[in-house]
Amino acid sequence: MFIRKPSDIVSSEITSEEIYRQRRQFLRVGGALLGAAALPVWFSDDAAQAATPAASFGPSLGAIGKSKYSTGETQNSYEQITTYNNFYEFGIDKSDPAANAQTLRTRPWTVTLEGLVQKPRTLGIEDVLKLVPLEERIYRLRCVEGWSMVIPWVGFSLSALLKQVEPLGSAKYVEFVSQADPAQMPGVRSGVLDWPYTEGLRMDEAMHPLTLMAVGLYGRVLPNQNGAPIRLVVPWKYGFKSAKSIVRIRFVEREPRTAWVKAAPAEYGFYSNVNPAVDHPRWSQAKERRIGEFFKRATLPFNGYADQVAQLYSGMDLRRYF
Numbered sequence: 001m002f003i004r005k006p007s008d009i010v011s012s013e014i015t016s017e018e019i020y021r022q023r024r025q026f027l028r029v030g031g032a033l034l035g036a037a038a039l040p041v042w043f044s045d046d047a048a049q050a051a052t053p054a055a056s057f058g059p060s061l062g063a064i065g066k067s068k069y070s071t072g073e074t075q076n077s078y079e080q081i082t083t084y085n086n087f088y089e090f091g092i093d094k095s096d097p098a099a100n101a102q103t104l105r106t107r108p109w110t111v112t113l114e115g116l117v118q119k120p121r122t123l124g125i126e127d128v129l130k131l132v133p134l135e136e137r138i139y140r141l142r143c144v145e146g147w148s149m150v151i152p153w154v155g156f157s158l159s160a161l162l163k164q165v166e167p168l169g170s171a172k173y174v175e176f177v178s179q180a181d182p183a184q185m186p187g188v189r190s191g192v193l194d195w196p197y198t199e200g201l202r203m204d205e206a207m208h209p210l211t212l213m214a215v216g217l218y219g220r221v222l223p224n225q226n227g228a229p230i231r232l233v234v235p236w237k238y239g240f241k242s243a244k245s246i247v248r249i250r251f252v253e254r255e256p257r258t259a260w261v262k263a264a265p266a267e268y269g270f271y272s273n274v275n276p277a278v279d280h281p282r283w284s285q286a287k288e289r290r291i292g293e294f295f296k297r298a299t300l301p302f303n304g305y306a307d308q309v310a311q312l313y314s315g316m317d318l319r320r321y322f
């Protein structure tokens with residue numbers, strides 16, 4: 001029997017990313033010759049600028065405040081953000097989540113907070129939405145595969161949710177568990193990862209004000225392919241730390257073994273801070289391609305959030321704790 005290792009799959013993802021780029025370059029050249037209007041919106045750089053979504057893009061979330069943590073960089077378009085996704089529960093191609101995630105049922109939805117806490121609780125998503133006022137946070141997202149986007153999330157700091165259950169002093173880490181229902185998520189029937197998708201943060205990372213629970217995007221309810229109804233966003237770490245469609249948050253004493261660490265420990269570390277100086281074993285992390293742009297740009301330490309988070313790691317050898 002042929003067993004496809006997740007490490008192989010990620011490598012083929014990289015290949016398909018390159019093929020996608022070559023195709024895009026080909027279309028760009030063709031577009032210049034034929035007239036850019038002939039190109040589909042996805043292949044046009046103008047798409048990144050034409051970022052305002054129509055009201056039909058999903059139900060509104062109501063009043064949303066602005067955040068001091070937002071970047072002023074050009075946002076990727078709604079279409080780019082919702083059609084170029086990683087969500088292995090719905091397939092391994094970038095277009096699979098948008099094509100397949102409609103089967104995910106996001107109501108009723110509960111999030112269970114448990115483990116080393118005073119007051120374990122299971123909260124309905126409606127109650128979670130009422131905890132604190134929602135705000136828009138425009139964050140850079142840097143994927144470990146070498147691409148990036150700028151995404152206007154809507155959400156609130158994870159710390160507001162975690163404080164509800166009064167974590168004990170013995171809780172040193174937080175584990176996040178995604179929904180894994182094979183009936184709704186065709187990818188879960190494959191062995192591509194050890195389901196459910198799990199991620200983890202150290203307690204101080206989880207409590208950091210930049211760490212976001214996102215429930216929306218572009219002022220609208222989060223589309224399924226982006227991790228509805230609630231997902232993590234940790235902007236200074238590679239995108240895979242930002243677990244989607246979360247159902248369980250567990251407070252633990254020891255560093256949790258995450259889905260990607262289990263799949264390929266030499267390639268994916270627990271910390272996964274964006275770090276241009278530490279290569280992935282099979283490719284450089286020095287540069288990234290912003291979706292919608294042609295030329296690569298330099299990747300910044302901690303994805304440009306060093307001023308806010310570098311002190312969390314002072315004294316740590318970031319080559320060892322990658």
Ligand code: MTE
Binds near residue numbers: 085141241
């Ligand atoms: N969460 C789950 N449950 N399953 C996944 O496959 N992919 C991760 C992360 N969260 C993933 C996940 C990766 S690799 C990235 S880059 C981001 O989600 C992508 O988020 P986006 O599709 O909203 O841009």
